[in-house]
Amino acid sequence: MIIEKDKNLKGLNTLGLNINTAWYSAPSSVDEIRWLLGNSQFRELPVLIMGSGSNILFTGDFDGLVIHPALKEITITDSDSESVTLRVGAGVDWDDFVAYCTDRGWGGVENLSLIPGCVGASPVQNIGAYGSEVKETIVSVEYIDISTREGFTLTNSECRFGYRDSIFKRELRGATIITFVSFRLALNPLLNFDYSDVAAKLSQISNPSLHDVREAICSIRRAKLPDPEIVRNAGSFFKNPVVTEERAMTLKEANPTLKLFPADPGYIKLPAAWLIEQCGFKGVREGNTGVHQNQALVIVAYKGATGVEILEFAKKIKRAVKTRFDIDIEMEVNVIASS
Ligand SMILES: Cc1cc2nc3c(=O)[nH]c(=O)nc-3n(C[C@H](O)[C@H](O)[C@H](O)COP(=O)(O)OP(=O)(O)OC[C@H]3O[C@@H](n4cnc5c(N)ncnc54)[C@H](O)[C@@H]3O)c2cc1C
Numbered sequence: 001m002i003i004e005k006d007k008n009l010k011g012l013n014t015l016g017l018n019i020n021t022a023w024y025s026a027p028s029s030v031d032e033i034r035w036l037l038g039n040s041q042f043r044e045l046p047v048l049i050m051g052s053g054s055n056i057l058f059t060g061d062f063d064g065l066v067i068h069p070a071l072k073e074i075t076i077t078d079s080d081s082e083s084v085t086l087r088v089g090a091g092v093d094w095d096d097f098v099a100y101c102t103d104r105g106w107g108g109v110e111n112l113s114l115i116p117g118c119v120g121a122s123p124v125q126n127i128g129a130y131g132s133e134v135k136e137t138i139v140s141v142e143y144i145d146i147s148t149r150e151g152f153t154l155t156n157s158e159c160r161f162g163y164r165d166s167i168f169k170r171e172l173r174g175a176t177i178i179t180f181v182s183f184r185l186a187l188n189p190l191l192n193f194d195y196s197d198v199a200a201k202l203s204q205i206s207n208p209s210l211h212d213v214r215e216a217i218c219s220i221r222r223a224k225l226p227d228p229e230i231v232r233n234a235g236s237f238f239k240n241p242v243v244t245e246e247r248a249m250t251l252k253e254a255n256p257t258l259k260l261f262p263a264d265p266g267y268i269k270l271p272a273a274w275l276i277e278q279c280g281f282k283g284v285r286e287g288n289t290g291v292h293q294n295q296a297l298v299i300v301a302y303k304g305a306t307g308v309e310i311l312e313f314a315k316k317i318k319r320a321v322k323t324r325f326d327i328d329i330e331m332e333v334n335v336i337a338s339s
Contacts, residue, residue, distance in 0.1 A: 023065040090118060
């Protein structure tokens with residue numbers, strides 16, 4: 001296992017922020033992870049776990065140890081006439097895993113095609129897209145406690161998944177290294193292409209296959225979302241706020257163009273992009289940062305942008321939405337303050 005000192009992370013975060021970490025390592029087994037955590041050189045240092053850095057905003061250098069779990073195994077652990085269960089290493093690229101499943105005709109994750117990141121990060125914010133969330137296929141999550149180095153397994157319900165939320169963003173925030181995630185995939189999947197964009201894309205195909213759904217979603221995402229390799233970004237910067245039905249109806253009356261989306265009973269999800277656009281931020285550039293011209297939810301980092309600059313701009317957007325609509329929009333991106 002290689003341990004690098006003063007490693008630059010510019011190429012390892014999708015915002016392309018030019019920051020350094022004091023130490024960096026990519027252990028490829030549970031034993032290597034335990035060894036790193038127990039090593040006297042690192043034991044007292046702050047630890048940050050990174051997958052592909054697609055949901056992280058650094059506001060400065062990290063004076064600690066960055067661990068990128070590089071466990072890459074995919075093992076079939078169970079199967080029956082209806083499903084197959086896979087135990088997947090945290091370091092497997094998420095979209096490679098989706099392709100692996102769809103190529104074999106195993107359904108459940110196809111709507112999450114082309115989401116950047118690693119499998120180990122997928123339960124952290126319960127990744128979701130096009131009417132699907134990863135919690136629908138997760139059976140269990142294995143992790144190592146960073147302070148005790150003990151291993152634990154949480155069942156799906158113990159992960160307390162919510163909208164872009166889980167126990168790993170709350171009680172266990174920053175305390176775990178997810179090593180393996182087990183998924184149950186359907187052998188005869190019921191395809192979900194209700195989402196209007198996907199339905200429109202597939203309208204010419206009489207009986208769409210799993211592969212057709214994946215292709216449609218990849219093509220929609222490529223057309224709609226900026227590629228971080230070309231325009232540096234971290235995907236949706238804010239979560240869609242959830243408000244009471246009563247509040248949503250009042251807003252809708254005053255703003256007929258506002259679209260409402262179902263949430264838990266009695267609640268409605270509002271599109272943060274619409275709120276941001278109404279506040280006049282779509283396409284606006286300030287210094288080396290700005291809001292993407294086609295996607296009001298995406299904050300972009302132009303050449304030379306710093307994390308602090310992006311964070312200040314995000315706070316400005318948040319304040320504007322609060323002032324105009326009296327709604328708090330929460331950041332989806334994980335802010336890593338310099339240590
Ligand atoms: C262009 C673009 C589009 C996106 N579209 C979507 C989308 O449609 N839906 C969606 O839900 N998200 C989307 N995202 C956000 C992002 O892809 C997901 O949040 C993804 O799961 C992050 O994976 P990562 O490996 O890059 O995690 P990182 O950004 O490296 O880490 C994210 C968080 O998870 C923690 N973490 C990572 N790995 C582990 C681990 N093994 N153990 C414990 N903690 C860990 C980190 O400490 C950090 O807090 C998008 C991002 C981009 C750039």
